[in-house]
Amino acid sequence: MIGRSPRPPLRPSGGRPKTPPLWIGCSMLVLLAVPAILAPWITPYAPGQQNLSATLLPPSRGHWLGTDQLGRDLLTRILYAARTDLSVMVLAQIIPVCTGVFLGMVAGYFGRGIDAAVTLFTDTVIAFPFYLTVIIVAFLSGSGQRGIYVTFALVGWVVYARVVRGLSATFRQQDWIAAARTLGYPDLRILLRHLLPNVLPQAIVVLMTDMAALLVAIVTLGYLGIGIMPPTPDWGTMIADGRPFLSTKWWLSALPGLAVVYTGIALSLIGDGLADRIRRT
Amino acid sequence: MSGPASIDVEGLELSARSGRKLVTDVGFRTYPGETLGLVGESGSGKSLTLRAILGLLPPGVIQTGGRVERRGRCAMVFQDPVRALPPLSPVAALLTEVVRCNRQSTREAARREAMELLASLGLPDSLRREDRYPHELSGGQCQRVVIALALARRPDVLLCDEPTTALDVTVQKQILGVLERLQRELGFGMILVTHNLAVAASLCPRLAVLKEGRVVEHGTTATLLRNPSHPYLRMLIRSVLPLPRLEGGRHP
Amino acid sequence: MTAALRIEGITVDYGSLRALDGVNLDLVQNTTLGLVGESGSGKSTLARVIAGLVRPDAGRLELGGRPLTRRRSRPQRKSVQMVFQNPDASLNPRLTVRQMLSEALLFHRIVPRNLVLARCRELMSRVRMEPDALGRFPHELSGGQRQRIALARAISVEPSLLIADEPTSALDVSVQLDILELFRSLKSEFRLTVLFISHDLGVIHAVSDVVAVMKQGMLVEVSPRDRFFAGPQTEYGRQLLASVPRMPEIPPRGTGHGMKGNR
Numbered sequence: 101m102i103g104r105s106p107r108p109p110l111r112p113s114g115g116r117p118k119t120p121p122l123w124i125g126c127s128m129l130v131l132l133a134v135p136a137i138l139a140p141w142i143t144p145y146a147p148g149q150q151n152l153s154a155t156l157l158p159p160s161r162g163h164w165l166g167t168d169q170l171g172r173d174l175l176t177r178i179l180y181a182a183r184t185d186l187s188v189m190v191l192a193q194i195i196p197v198c199t200g201v202f203l204g205m206v207a208g209y210f211g212r213g214i215d216a217a218v219t220l221f222t223d224t225v226i227a228f229p230f231y232l233t234v235i236i237v238a239f240l241s242g243s244g245q246r247g248i249y250v251t252f253a254l255v256g257w258v259v260y261a262r263v264v265r266g267l268s269a270t271f272r273q274q275d276w277i278a279a280a281r282t283l284g285y286p287d288l289r290i291l292l293r294h295l296l297p298n299v300l301p302q303a304i305v306v307l308m309t310d311m312a313a314l315l316v317a318i319v320t321l322g323y324l325g326i327g328i329m330p331p332t333p334d335w336g337t338m339i340a341d342g343r344p345f346l347s348t349k350w351w352l353s354a355l356p357g358l359a360v361v362y363t364g365i366a367l368s369l370i371g372d373g374l375a376d377r378i379r380r381t
Numbered sequence: 382m383s384g385p386a387s388i389d390v391e392g393l394e395l396s397a398r399s400g401r402k403l404v405t406d407v408g409f410r411t412y413p414g415e416t417l418g419l420v421g422e423s424g425s426g427k428s429l430t431l432r433a434i435l436g437l438l439p440p441g442v443i444q445t446g447g448r449v450e451r452r453g454r455c456a457m458v459f460q461d462p463v464r465a466l467p468p469l470s471p472v473a474a475l476l477t478e479v480v481r482c483n484r485q486s487t488r489e490a491a492r493r494e495a496m497e498l499l500a501s502l503g504l505p506d507s508l509r510r511e512d513r514y515p516h517e518l519s520g521g522q523c524q525r526v527v528i529a530l531a532l533a534r535r536p537d538v539l540l541c542d543e544p545t546t547a548l549d550v551t552v553q554k555q556i557l558g559v560l561e562r563l564q565r566e567l568g569f570g571m572i573l574v575t576h577n578l579a580v581a582a583s584l585c586p587r588l589a590v591l592k593e594g595r596v597v598e599h600g601t602t603a604t605l606l607r608n609p610s611h612p613y614l615r616m617l618i619r620s621v622l623p624l625p626r627l628e629g630g631r632h633p
Numbered sequence: 634m635t636a637a638l639r640i641e642g643i644t645v646d647y648g649s650l651r652a653l654d655g656v657n658l659d660l661v662q663n664t665t666l667g668l669v670g671e672s673g674s675g676k677s678t679l680a681r682v683i684a685g686l687v688r689p690d691a692g693r694l695e696l697g698g699r700p701l702t703r704r705r706s707r708p709q710r711k712s713v714q715m716v717f718q719n720p721d722a723s724l725n726p727r728l729t730v731r732q733m734l735s736e737a738l739l740f741h742r743i744v745p746r747n748l749v750l751a752r753c754r755e756l757m758s759r760v761r762m763e764p765d766a767l768g769r770f771p772h773e774l775s776g777g778q779r780q781r782i783a784l785a786r787a788i789s790v791e792p793s794l795l796i797a798d799e800p801t802s803a804l805d806v807s808v809q810l811d812i813l814e815l816f817r818s819l820k821s822e823f824r825l826t827v828l829f830i831s832h833d834l835g836v837i838h839a840v841s842d843v844v845a846v847m848k849q850g851m852l853v854e855v856s857p858r859d860r861f862f863a864g865p866q867t868e869y870g871r872q873l874l875a876s877v878p879r880m881p882e883i884p885p886r887g888t889g890h891g892m893k894g895n896r
Contacts, residue, residue, distance in 0.1 A: 422805040422807060550876045554876040620807060622835030624862065
């Protein structure tokens, strides 16, 4: 006899399962990502296409967002820059997430010596300021995307390790892990098949806000001239390019900046929505 | 039953913010010096009813109907004794403070009364010399402190929400004994909420049985146990696992 | 009858705290030993030592004549299974019931892959649940149902020793009876030896053949059930039995009040 489900916790929102933040965030992201992906096919201009007789034009029918100081279409450049920045943002996270989650699980699950070692390692790495590290790496290996990938692989995993370690240590105490051990499952299986699926949702929530922070970092480095280098379009370099015209053609810097904010909000909302979802189950 | 009721609950209705009814049409009365047992399983609404009497409903729960009348002072004893005490307050100091606030007396007088209370609850004298934090005391001792705090208000009715559920069975017997003794000495009324029918039946001459937010049985314990009419009560009685009597008659 | 489980001199220390102090105990095959004790008695720690979750600092275990260490072979792991107290934490929240049971069945090669679903269905009926529950997640089930699933998981690998650590303490009384009955029937159906831990003497009386009492890490008394409940041999045993709240004797109507009232 299947009984009724257990009494649900009293939810302040009144219990509807749909999460507005999640849907809004996803929609926002899709709204930006789809045109960005399709950019090579839907934009009438190339991002580097200069037109020196049409420089610094305000928004018009031919150029929806106007042109920059070299006559390049702003909307096209923003979309192409989205391709660059968003893909770097995602790709740079792959290694840190994998290593961070793995180290965190191992530290939290095995505890004692391994935990002490990993924690020591984590605390040491966290002491290095991010921008300093990236500048050093850029200096050693040249600016550009590679520097960002390397730096983030070196220091970006720490936040995941911390969060996952705490979660793993908590789960380790719970009976369902004890049951898995009683059933004789080897530790590796428990880590990958049992612990990981339970730890991943929280890690993804962290990923969302972390990606937003990483995006800001990418754009900042581009602005400073040590990140993604021209001619690759990047919101950071676009903001820098627009600086001389800040008082007159402010949209040259503002619009790329707005794109960054927009993406950040979308990611935050997704993170919030996911966190809510996790709390519910 | 002499005089007006100390606690008068009629048609009480409690709802969650989503509109779901948690307690429906619950009513009972207790008179001065009386003990009433509220028995039910999880989700029966017994704890919420108790909190409604004090006006201490948890966030998200509101009273949407009925009325609660209190004549006299109430105080509450909670389920988890260690968590009911502020972790950073030494217990004797805490009790002294509560006595002082309730009595508007001097610190000296309050301290004397607090120590007397602790002694009457069977707490060791050593607390007088060396105060202790809640985490340094056992579960049973913490519960005694919680009872002392409640009694410091000189309540007319003591509301107990599963006061012994978190305690070992030998400690439970002591605490229930303490409650019984103090009730005889001080004459306060009591409402005891528990899921354990045997505890309620052995301590309370009157019972109200709750199921899913409604009162399904209400009356004197003797009558209810002799002739349980509601199937839920009969099920509860059946669920009390029987224990054979010790050889030689009644247990010590 | 050969002793199914032999426990000799098991000692466990957590720092300066001695959780188990030289415990010696024998479990006879196909019987239920009810282990009773209050908090701090070490009963849960003993269960975890037997299940291989905690390494004892001294002493040894023997199952069916063979030594049982913390490093166990797969067949040894199979033969000792456990059901835990808290139904909210005893099932992996991210696995459906079917995934949970299938994994155990496949890992220990209880049945070939094509028979796994059928065996899952059979296990569900053994614990008196509908097969639809196979597709559910733990949070969609009630506490009593979760305990049944935990039981199904434990018996799926065909153990010889089943340890139950307060399996009904967190459940409503209405559900408790059913679960205890389930334990009894599974025990006889699968010819299990059961170590049943509880702080509740009523529960112990309902399920045990032998009663063992623990206090502060030590085994205080072991007696067959009826002998224990007729008259415990130790002071502590008597104290425990006396502390159980009992239903008052209600004399039949007409003989006046037999109860203690408070007025």
